[in-house]
Amino acid sequence: MTYVSILVNVDVDAPVAPIAKLAVDLGRRFNARRLLGFCAADAAIPLVITPETGALLADAWQQLRNDLFHQFARLREEFDDAVGGSIAADWIQALDHPTRSLGEAAHMADLIVMRSPQDAATDNLFRSADPGAVVLQAGRPVLITPNTCERISAKKVVIAWKNTREARRAVMDAVPMLHAAAEVTVVAVDDEPDDWLRAGMRNVDTAQNVASFLLHHGVRVATEVLTSRDETDALLRFLASFEADLVVSGAYGHSRVREWAFGGMTRSLLDQTGISRLMAS
The missing domain is CATH 3.40.50.620 (HUPs)
Incomplete structure (x- = not known):
């Protein structure tokens, strides 16, 4: 690709x-x-x-x-x-x-x-x-x-994973960049650790499946599970500690009268102007 x-x-x-x-x-x-x-x-x-x-x-x-x-x-x-x-x-x-x-x-x-x-x-x-x-x-x-950026390193990439159509699309679209990266980490936030009824279907359960999928595409990849009730805060903290230079994410929103309303995670990532973001919907 x-x-x-x-x-x-x-x-x-x-x-x-x-x-x-x-x-x-x-x-x-x-x-x-x-x-x-x-x-x-x-x-x-x-x-x-x-x-x-x-x-x-x-x-x-x-x-x-x-x-x-x-x-x-x-x-x-x-x-x-x-x-x-x-x-x-x-x-x-x-x-x-x-x-x-x-x-x-x-x-x-x-x-x-x-x-x-x-x-x-x-x-x-x-x-x-x-x-x-x-x-x-x-x-x-x-x-x-970012505004003055003339080259994207994309050596340390974080995939903000949710098992949604938007995130699946973003991962597939990012494969060329993931191939070129030195480190790729699939990050999933477990915001409902006691939700045993959805065992096997939660974001944290499917993160490893995404990693396996990318391995078959020749991408060097690891997974990271974060436990937090605030998934946005947990992800932003991880991005800072990991020193990521690219984040891959689905984008979530819907149309209102003459404007778009975005999900909390999407809005927060759009506001992170110091890092490159590859987003899809």
Whole structure:
């Protein structure tokens, strides 16, 4: 397995070079055939328009959109310069909502690479994609990286294991990176140690099965069982003590009115902007 095509999200308000160089490095290490630079943004539509201000606001809105086209051109040049012809690369741009557009573009790639949510240069949802929402919509694994990171070591990897569809998908999507890692640990949190009715089906019971599965894929792997009523706190403490540089996890959430609500573990991992996260849903 490998990542043949990597979709690289370029934030319209952030430096291009770090994320582009990181993607180039991933492409070389995992024999990718092409990188797809992607940038989407739009101008917010004014909420209040009166007959007196309508024409003026429409002109201002159109000017903002024209400015974005010029910015797209500059960002494409920076992306091409950073890639430097070392790997085949294409560019996609969209004058549209960035989160939705990136999710829709996911069908062209094996892996999406983007920045941490708190590293976006703006909180304006018309100018930067929300990584958590992208994970839940894309149907592809999303690698969320720290802001200035230009290379992901992925030598010490933690799999945050739950026996769920999302976690199973994330593990399978991460196999190329797990192959390259020096240490891989499947971590399961036993938050109900006395639940004998579910013996054999709990996360801690299936963690060893996941390790065996990965061993058959040639991955060097260990397991770690943590006992805690607070699975999020237990996992974050383990990540710090293990000095992990990549965590693999399923992402859990559901749509509410005009926004996404995330599970506690998912939200906490999205907030860990100092570590790379490979997430799938």
